[in-house]
Amino acid sequence: MKKLTFAIFTIVTAFLFLNAVTLQAQEVVLTDEFDSGDGLWSSGWIDAASATVTFSVDNTGVLSGANSYKAVIVTGSADTYRIQRTANCALVAGYEYTLSFKAVADSNASINTLFEIAGDPYTKYINEITQVTATPQTFTYTMTATEDVPTNMVKLHYGGVQNNGRTIWVDSIVVTRIADPDLITQWGKTSSAKNWPVINSTAPGSAGLGGSAPPTGWSSIRGEFPSTLTATTDQAVVVTGQMEFVGGGGASAYTWLRYALIDQDSVTLNNAGTDTAEWVCSGTNVYSGYGFHPRTGTGTMSNGAGGAGTVWTISNGGGWNSTWSNGGKGPLSAVKQAPRNAIASAGTYNFAISVKSVDDTTNEVRWYLIKTDNSYWYGGTITDVATTKQFNGIIFGFNNDLEATQVNLKSVKAELGDAIDVPTAPWQAFYVDAWGKTAQGKAWPILNDSTY
Numbered sequence: 001m002k003k004l005t006f007a008i009f010t011i012v013t014a015f016l017f018l019n020a021v022t023l024q025a026q027e028v029v030l031t032d033e034f035d036s037g038d039g040l041w042s043s044g045w046i047d048a049a050s051a052t053v054t055f056s057v058d059n060t061g062v063l064s065g066a067n068s069y070k071a072v073i074v075t076g077s078a079d080t081y082r083i084q085r086t087a088n089c090a091l092v093a094g095y096e097y098t099l100s101f102k103a104v105a106d107s108n109a110s111i112n113t114l115f116e117i118a119g120d121p122y123t124k125y126i127n128e129i130t131q132v133t134a135t136p137q138t139f140t141y142t143m144t145a146t147e148d149v150p151t152n153m154v155k156l157h158y159g160g161v162q163n164n165g166r167t168i169w170v171d172s173i174v175v176t177r178i179a180d181p182d183l184i185t186q187w188g189k190t191s192s193a194k195n196w197p198v199i200n201s202t203a204p205g206s207a208g209l210g211g212s213a214p215p216t217g218w219s220s221i222r223g224e225f226p227s228t229l230t231a232t233t234d235q236a237v238v239v240t241g242q243m244e245f246v247g248g249g250g251a252s253a254y255t256w257l258r259y260a261l262i263d264q265d266s267v268t269l270n271n272a273g274t275d276t277a278e279w280v281c282s283g284t285n286v287y288s289g290y291g292f293h294p295r296t297g298t299g300t301m302s303n304g305a306g307g308a309g310t311v312w313t314i315s316n317g318g319g320w321n322s323t324w325s326n327g328g329k330g331p332l333s334a335v336k337q338a339p340r341n342a343i344a345s346a347g348t349y350n351f352a353i354s355v356k357s358v359d360d361t362t363n364e365v366r367w368y369l370i371k372t373d374n375s376y377w378y379g380g381t382i383t384d385v386a387t388t389k390q391f392n393g394i395i396f397g398f399n400n401d402l403e404a405t406q407v408n409l410k411s412v413k414a415e416l417g418d419a420i421d422v423p424t425a426p427w428q429a430f431y432v433d434a435w436g437k438t439a440q441g442k443a444w445p446i447l448n449d450s451t452y
Helices: 009-018
Strands: 002-006 027-032 052-058 068-075 084-088 095-105 109-117 124-132 137-144 152-157 167-179 186-188 198-200 207-210 219-230 236-246 258-263 267-270 278-281 287-292 311-317 331-333 347-359 362-371 377-385 390-398 406-417
Touching (some): 124 137, 219 406
Antiparallel strands (some): 002 137, 186 219, 258 287, 287 311
């Protein structure tokens, strides 16, 4: 969360003028100059037992234009939340929101400025103490929504003993939003896996695949990065987001899910924004990168050229989801899911991948796929062959052994930054259930029965 404060209106005006190109991309979702009264702010709790305040529209031009919102506080009570004014302001995942307003007081006072949901548990997305003085100021706060929050509100809390006997004016309350520039917005099928239709979303970083039934064959969706990213020894290529399985999970299937961080040249998105959106390659249609093949339940581990594993190299290969035609040297890791034989069931999973260069021929790869209730975990860190240093997309693929009828991707972002931290795998106690003699010690019989 960032906080910027501009003390003098002329400075703000200059700032807006110099940044007009940037601000043109901002979408206004809430604005109030109080020219039509205080109807937008008529809700909000006041603890009449301990606080005394009068709100009104002041038309004496204290701040911006003729009207402003005036709070005459006789007693602020002990807590800021005992005097509240609120306005509805839903949040949509994938947007950066900016809240700004002007304020002045007859002497030093404060307002607790919040983005907070309407009821319990009162989750806060902005929570700042705004110091209001006798000099008019503009206050600006920003946050990025990583989830949809339909019950979010803008809340101004005027309570607290510091406001006893104070008069505070606010004006020009504005909330704008702009899509996070690192979120992936270009989505389409790959040419070799297109059974399910694409489900387009208006939320940046979001898309999906699916219908009324599980896929009948390999289905995929590829997200193109806003720009090609290159891993260095100082910065990793980092991709994060959420994946939701609707109607079922992976059970103990073999090809329920494979996904890959890749570099692919000469691709164009045809039929963008439709359910048939598809990436078409005008070049050699090969991929380089890393493939992730998580195991679920007691399913067979992904296997092919070079052995069995759950992380695979892809090096100038024709199959990003293949264990035979990916051009790589085979599996890099055979890490299993946790807890032991955990099933990837329906629900939402957080995922992340980072690739950082170690030297000219080696990369460090970190990854995880973890259900939000921690019932399924797949992750790890490896340092191995550098199939490529640059990446421009991520692909998710699902075969006909997946039980889900739809898969949703949310807040998928690609950027340069620090390598991710892989959360510790959950532990689940288990019984040792496989017993037998050794070759050098066979005199006694094994007592295998219902009690041992």
